[in-house]
Amino acid sequence: MVNNNPVSDLLRTDRMPHIWCSGCGLGTTVNCFVRAAAGCGLPPDQITVVSGIGCTGRVAGYLKLDSFHTTHGRPIPFATGLKLANPRLKVVVYSGDGDLFAIGGNHFIHAARRNMDMTVICVNNFTYGMTGGQVTPTTPTGAIASTAPYGNTEDPFNLPYLADSAGAVYVARWTTFHVRQATKAMKEAIQKKGFSFVELVSPCPTLYGRRNRMGDGLDMMEGYKENSTIRNGADTRDVGMDISGKIVCGKFVDRERPSFLEQYNTRLAARLGPSYKNYEGVL
Amino acid sequence: MKADPKGVLTGAHFLDGDHACSEGALSAGCRFAAGYPITPSTEIVERIASRFPQVGGMFIQMEDEIASSIAIQGAVWGGAKAMTVTSGPGFSLMMEHIGFAAMLETPCVFVDVQRAGPSTGQPTLPGQADMMQARWGSHGDYEIIALCPNSPQECYDLTIRAFNLAEEYRVPVMIMMDECVGHMTEKVVIPSPEEIEITERRYTTAKLGEYRPYFTDGEMVPPIAKAGDGHRFHVTGLTHDERGYPVMSPEVQEKCVRRLVDKIRLNAERIISLEESETEGADVIVVSYGITSRVSVKAIEMARADGIKVGHLRLITAWPFPEKRIRELVGRTGAFIMPELNYGQMFFEMQRVIDGKAKSYLLPHGGGTVHKPEVIYRTIKEAALECRPQVEESAW
Known part of the structure; x- marks a missing residue:
């Protein structure tokens, strides 16, 4: 049981202990998230979390919010429907690098392009943890994975650059070492209107760290501390990660662009005239 | 409950089956639709795209059928009546989310205007070869309801019935049209709103903090909640207990899946x-x-x-x-x-x-x-x- 935790009201304490390995960074990201949610100014009843499948996919089930554990790669289109049915909800998609950028990559770029009003949090641990440590679209070239036993032969995505190019209005990256900055970034992302994206680099000592001789969870956190630099406003083209372990952190993008619904209502009001009532949800 | 007059185009019309299906959805209270263009079903979403903004509804053309088939489910959990529309190749892509809807017991409607297959087949010509896919296409055990209209009038009538059945049993309901029925134009009579019976969604009356998403209270179908109502509930595609929490035991698997099957099998005579x-x-x-x-x-x-x-x-x-x-x-x-x-x-x-x-x-x-x-x-x-x-x- 989790007792006397200041954010326990936002956690499903009846589901503890969680399934994550010791040294995993997911618990840290959840701790940061609930603090961001508690401090964002919205009542918890208005915040809904949607996860996909995988270790990060389990986050939804530990949050005492309306929460949906959906299918692999599809939390973003589920969140799209949810948001459009009830735009008063703040919809947060919380999932992993494999879920959001391999099987779900297409949905990510289209939601960003539409500037769908939602926050996407990607816990990037460079691997598929739940299935045993396979290579993902963010695994650095050369890193070992169970399905890349001789080292990854492909180049990874640079997630902030992808989000930026596809149209996200807020893009930040932090590691689980940067708990204050990560909390602040998630809070800003929740408060931002439009498609906001936060990448959280997180250790998977069991499956990624072990194969790549990075030590245990604490060693990996030490690595984040030593190898990360903060460059707010950095050009996202320059923040890609590689096998060296160097990580550029910061808030890279914070700009204004009409959200999907703003653009939709403006266009329809102009075309349909005074008979058109702004769409504000089905209810 | 009677139909919301806003969506009901009362009168005698000369419509094809696709357009009649769109009007059926409007009469049924469907106010969210997601779809991806595919022959011979596209006319349904084209009419919806034009009609929905005038009645307070939302249509979104998604990036593919996979996205469409789960966007509608997000909308349902947000409080909408929702459907998606497709044909064979798109229907194949939607299979995962038919199982997802069955597992979460999400009331929603899938329309498949069948064309000749397999694969791309003959997009503009009729087929009826998705019938088993409708029944068995997603993995695992579950039951669905599938309706087969044979005229534009029935495309209208059965679309309303599909939405009502979806609400009554909390299942995905499939409307298995075919290219001929979809493109055939005939007289379609749309009744007045007070003549159209609509099954309302049965929301929980549980106090905040006491709602268990899959507690049936001895019935076959549990009441539902929607996001934002304060229940702070969790639902998952994993095998779950009454609280909606994942449980990896054979006993909970038996209880969970047995009811998904029984709620349709034991009510078959009422549905058929x-x-x-x-x-x-x-x-x-x-x-x-x-x-x-x-x-x-x-x-x-x-x-x-x-x-x-x-x-x-x-x-x-x-x-x-x-x-x-x-x-x-x-x-x-x-x-x-x-x-x-x-x-x-x-x-x-x-x-x-x-x-x-x-x-x-x-x-x-x-x-x-x-x-x-x-x-x-x-x-x-x-x-x-x-x-x-x-x-x-x-x-x-």
Whole structure:
């Protein structure tokens, strides 16, 4: 049981202990998230979390919010429907690098392009943890994975650059070492209107760290501390990660662009005239 | 509850089946639709894209059918009545989310305007070869409801019924149209809103903090909640207990999946609708559905003119399959004939139910067009002769 935790009201304490390995960074990201949610100014009843499948996919089930554990790669289109049915909800998609950028990559770029009003949090641990440590679209070239036993032969995505190019209005990256900055970034992302994206680099000592001789969870956190630099406003083209372990952190993008619904209502009001009532949800 | 007048285009119209389906959705209270263009279903979403903004609804064209089939489910959990529309290749992509809807018990509607397959097949021409996919396409065990309209009027009527059934049983309901029915234009009468019965979503009345998403209180179907109402509930595609929490035990698997199956199987007689003509005392019965039923009517008329006692049983509900009714008829009827635009799908389900106690004839067809009535007629004659060999063919 989790007792006397200041954010326990936002956690499903009846589901503890969680399934994550010791040294995993997911618990840290959840701790940061609930603090961001508690401090964002919205009542918890208005915040809904949607996860996909995988270790990060389990986050939804530990949050005492309306929460949906959906299918692999599809939390973003589920969140799209949810948001459009009830735009008063703040919809947060919380999932992993494999879920959001391999099987779900297409949905990510289209939601960003539409500037769908939602926050996407990607816990990037460079691997598929739940299935045993396979290579993902963010695994650095050369890193070992169970399905890349001789080292990854492909180049990874640079997630902030992808989000930026596809149209996200807020893009930040932090590691689980940067708990204050990560909390602040998630809070800003929740408060931002439009498609906001936060990448959280997180250790998977069991499956990624072990194969790549990075030590245990604490060693990996030490690595984040030593190898990360903060460059707010950095050009996202320059923040890609590689096998060296160097990580550029910061808030890279914070700009204004009409959200999907703003653009939709403006266009329809102009075309349909005074008979058109702004769409504000089905209810 | 009566229909929201805003969506109901009361009057007599000249509509094709696709557009009639759109109007059925509007009358049923559907206010969210997601789709991806695909022949021969696109006209449905085109009309919805034009009509929804005028009645407070939202249509979004998603990046693919996978996204469409789960966007509607997000919308349902946000409080909307929702549907998606597709044809064979898109239907294949949607299978995962039919299982997801079955598992979360998300009331929603999938429309499949069937074309000839497999793969890209013949996009502009009819088929009926997705019938088994509708029933079994997603992995795991679950039950769904599938309806088969055979006219634009029925595309309208059954779309309303699909939404009502989805709410009553909290299942994905499939409207299995075909290219002919979708593109055929006929008179469609849309009643006044007060003549249209709408099944409202049954929301929980539990106090905040006490709602358990899958607690049925002894009933087959639990009440639902929507995001934002303060219940702070969790639902998952994992096998779950009454709280909606994942549990990896065989006992919970049995309890969870058993109810998904039983809520349809045990209510099958309430769900099933059939149209019958002269089935009592028939020597031969033609069992058909969708566009093929209309070709069958012509063949049956030809056979009746010859004096053959032939009945017609039309499946308005394909799934659940009308086992009970067919078993009743098997004792009295010598032969059953099923023409369908595939190489045997609903036929084998029928044959399973007949269980060797009557003759059964499959009239397969690859699709691309419909059967010639003469082919069905010849089989009726052949079957009648087999059943009643004492009657000389010349007597006809």
